[in-house]
Amino acid sequence: MDGTPAQGFERVWTGRGLHLRQRTMNFDLTDEQKAIQDLCRDFARNEVAPQAERNDREERFPYDLVSKMAELGLMGLPFPEEYGGAGADTVSYALAVMEISHADASTGITLAAHVSLGASPIFLFGTEAQKQKWLVPLAKGERLWGFGLTEPEAGSDAGNVQTKAELRDGRWVINGTKAFITNSGTDITGGTTITALTGMGPGGRKEISNLIVPQDTPGFTRSKKYAKMGWRASDTRELSFVDAAVPAENLLGERGQGLRQFLTTLDGGRISVAALSVGVALGAYDEAYKYATQRRAFGQTISKFQAIQFKLADMLMEIEHAKLMVLKAAWEKDQGRPYELSASLAKLYSGEVSRRVVNEALQIHGGYGFMDEYPISRMYRDQKINEIGEGTNEVQRLVIARMIGL
Numbered sequence: 001m002d003g004t005p006a007q008g009f010e011r012v013w014t015g016r017g018l019h020l021r022q023r024t025m026n027f028d029l030t031d032e033q034k035a036i037q038d039l040c041r042d043f044a045r046n047e048v049a050p051q052a053e054r055n056d057r058e059e060r061f062p063y064d065l066v067s068k069m070a071e072l073g074l075m076g077l078p079f080p081e082e083y084g085g086a087g088a089d090t091v092s093y094a095l096a097v098m099e100i101s102h103a104d105a106s107t108g109i110t111l112a113a114h115v116s117l118g119a120s121p122i123f124l125f126g127t128e129a130q131k132q133k134w135l136v137p138l139a140k141g142e143r144l145w146g147f148g149l150t151e152p153e154a155g156s157d158a159g160n161v162q163t164k165a166e167l168r169d170g171r172w173v174i175n176g177t178k179a180f181i182t183n184s185g186t187d188i189t190g191g192t193t194i195t196a197l198t199g200m201g202p203g204g205r206k207e208i209s210n211l212i213v214p215q216d217t218p219g220f221t222r223s224k225k226y227a228k229m230g231w232r233a234s235d236t237r238e239l240s241f242v243d244a245a246v247p248a249e250n251l252l253g254e255r256g257q258g259l260r261q262f263l264t265t266l267d268g269g270r271i272s273v274a275a276l277s278v279g280v281a282l283g284a285y286d287e288a289y290k291y292a293t294q295r296r297a298f299g300q301t302i303s304k305f306q307a308i309q310f311k312l313a314d315m316l317m318e319i320e321h322a323k324l325m326v327l328k329a330a331w332e333k334d335q336g337r338p339y340e341l342s343a344s345l346a347k348l349y350s351g352e353v354s355r356r357v358v359n360e361a362l363q364i365h366g367g368y369g370f371m372d373e374y375p376i377s378r379m380y381r382d383q384k385i386n387e388i389g390e391g392t393n394e395v396q397r398l399v400i401a402r403m404i405g406l
Helices: 031-058 064-069 092-104 105-125 128-139 258-292 306-334 340-370 375-387 393-403
Strands: 011-013 017-021 144-148 166-169 171-182 189-200 206-214 220-222 236-247
Touching: 011 092, 011 375, 031 064, 031 092, 031 105, 031 171, 031 375, 064 105, 064 393, 092 105, 092 258, 092 306, 105 128, 105 144, 105 171, 105 189, 105 206, 105 258, 128 144, 128 189, 144 171, 171 206, 189 236, 189 258, 206 236, 206 258, 258 306, 258 340, 306 340, 340 375
Parallel strands: 144 189, 166 189
Antiparallel strands: 011 017, 166 171, 171 236, 189 206, 220 236
16 A cells, blocks of 8 residues: 555554554545635625625615626525536535624625525425426526515414415415515515415424415515514515415425425524624624724733733634534535534534624724724624524524433
């Protein structure tokens, strides 16, 4: 066994001689992953960051940035090329969300919700005809898409769906309301996939199914954008369905499997929200570091004081830990391994890290952190939703407890 082992392999002594074994732990990114990370970092720094403050202040949806992300192939990053995607892996996608959220969480969630919640269910559960009709334009970034799960009485209690759909003469007739739906009302939104009660099963068990509802469906209306504390440049609305009818073939996946389907969708979505949380924390750390090395007090920059140094060291430590958790969950998904526990752990921990890091970053800014002239003010407002969306911290702990057999 002469020569250097191939990349990804190592020589090991097993007692029966020297053998090549594939390494199972490698923290190096592939060349493709590095290229995507660099591409997104440059885009975030040069195009997203310069308009983040204005977009937040004016609650302006960044159509130009979405168009640019489509040109870069980001809107369909993890989907196969045959459906208009870039064919990248989940690790690359997580890195993309991190880098863009590093500059602006509103743009980051627009990307993350479109890919993980909007397009992914169609890719995972759609027929070939549905993929060709709906997924291809989504992967190309020609249209945005929403995923309507949450309702006024069905948030953490996701199974308590009140929206109903009745099959009449080959059409699903939908009545109900959805709340807090991202990407659902922009000028380029193509539609929303919703969960609906389609009947009752044995023992009175609810039969929940997923339905594809195009934007121009009669009886399907969107309210005006919510007035939000954070993510102010993203599109979030309430949806209303009054006898909104769609063809029977708009059923996504098997009838009655909607609960299982959206739980699978949320598992993947937690990786992207965790990546978003890491991105926000990174942005806050950078702002705190920059401020600390410029702000002077008592004859020197405040970065020379041990109290500030310890804050920055702790912030970086937690960010690196959260980042590794996110990438581990993404890698497990790419390897076809069970990743649900890792995704939940990463989502929970990253959300809490983003809160702690942004709070400490604002503290380092002192009184200036309370003023909107500094980006840390926007980041402070943006981070809170990371502990609510895709499963609150409390629900996330319940999910984890169940997965470890408690």
